[in-house]
Amino acid sequence: MIKYIMIALTLGVVAGYLNNNFGNVIANSWVSSYLFDFSLIFLLFIMGFAFGLDKEAIAKMKRTGLKILIFPFSVAFGSILGGLVGGLILGINVFASMAVSAGYGWYTLAGPMVGQLFGTEFGALGFTVNFLRELLTITTASLTVKIDKYAPIAFGGATTMDTTLPIIVRYSGSEALITAFSSGFTLSIIAPFTIIAISTLR
Amino acid sequence: MLNLIVSLIAGMLLGYFLRERKQANLGKVTLGAIVVLIFSLGFSIGSNNELLSSMPKVGLNALVILLLAVFFSVVLVKVTRKMVKME
Numbered sequence: 304m305i306k307y308i309m310i311a312l313t314l315g316v317v318a319g320y321l322n323n324n325f326g327n328v329i330a331n332s333w334v335s336s337y338l339f340d341f342s343l344i345f346l347l348f349i350m351g352f353a354f355g356l357d358k359e360a361i362a363k364m365k366r367t368g369l370k371i372l373i374f375p376f377s378v379a380f381g382s383i384l385g386g387l388v389g390g391l392i393l394g395i396n397v398f399a400s401m402a403v404s405a406g407y408g409w410y411t412l413a414g415p416m417v418g419q420l421f422g423t424e425f426g427a428l429g430f431t432v433n434f435l436r437e438l439l440t441i442t443t444a445s446l447t448v449k450i451d452k453y454a455p456i457a458f459g460g461a462t463t464m465d466t467t468l469p470i471i472v473r474y475s476g477s478e479a480l481i482t483a484f485s486s487g488f489t490l491s492i493i494a495p496f497t498i499i500a501i502s503t504l505r
Numbered sequence: 506m507l508n509l510i511v512s513l514i515a516g517m518l519l520g521y522f523l524r525e526r527k528q529a530n531l532g533k534v535t536l537g538a539i540v541v542l543i544f545s546l547g548f549s550i551g552s553n554n555e556l557l558s559s560m561p562k563v564g565l566n567a568l569v570i571l572l573l574a575v576f577f578s579v580v581l582v583k584v585t586r587k588m589v590k591m592e
Contacts, residue, residue: 307540312546313547315543315547323552323554331549335545335546335548338545338548339546339549342539344508344509344512346542348512348513349534350516351514351518351519352517352520352531353531354520355518356523358524373585377584384577384581385573385578386573388577392573393566404570404571404573427562428559428563434550434556441543450579451579451583453582453586454579457575457578457581469542
């Protein structure tokens with residue numbers, strides 16, 4: 304599975320780069336919007352279907368109940384703490400580094416937003432940290448799941464409601480679907496607010 | 506965001522109502538769709554010049570912040586899960 308993912312990712316990056324820099328054979332938006340959205344919506348439908356079929360998964364979810372909310376808030380707090388410690392170690396603006404890690408993997412949000420609030424230099428950092436977070440989640444899910452069943456959800460941050468969800472479900476099982484989706488969903492909602500909140504602290 | 510929720514719930518309802526029927530093996534279909542998804546993700550990364558050019562400049566700082574952020578996220582998830590006794 305991971306072999307196919309790495310091949311698809313590499314081919315995608317190379318194809319996107321070549322297409323963008325040497326003559327736009329295919330409209331970029333066609334692949335990164337339509338193809339992306341279509342496969343994602345299809346996958347969510349399939350994963351929902353597998354979840355609905357699974358009697359145990361629904362019973363487990365009922366037992367978990369509201370405890371499910373510990374995920375996004377632990378991930379949010381852990382990410383910002385990581386940003387703080389990282390900023391102190393590197394000797395850079397700690398508010399900027401906290402804002403960067405409060406993107407929770409949503410790089411198309413964190414890049415521009417942190418850039419606007421803290422300057423382009425940190426915008427580039429926001430882009431890279433969060434993009435690498437998504438990439439790391441995808442490429443290491445098969446390993447991190449061994450540390451803890453829910454470690455890939457903690458890795459994925461806000462991305463666990465879309466791009467990394469199929470991979471997490473594949474490794475953590477169908478019962479992780481709702482946990483992962485709701486965690487990613489909550490983090491996606493709070494990401495812009497936490498970035499702004501951190502920027503007002505400095 | 507709404508279309509994601511709608512398709513997820515639609516899949517769940519269909520699965521729930523079809524659960525007494527024979528089980529379907531969706532492994533290959535899922536893998537195929539994941540490959541398409543990851544390819545198009547890679548495509549949008551590869552065609553984003555701004556992202557590609559900013560990576561080497563901030564590489565080391567980014568790696569430090571990223572690894573600490575995921576480390577503390579995993580630790581806190583583990584700790585709080587123990588606290589609320591979630592399996």
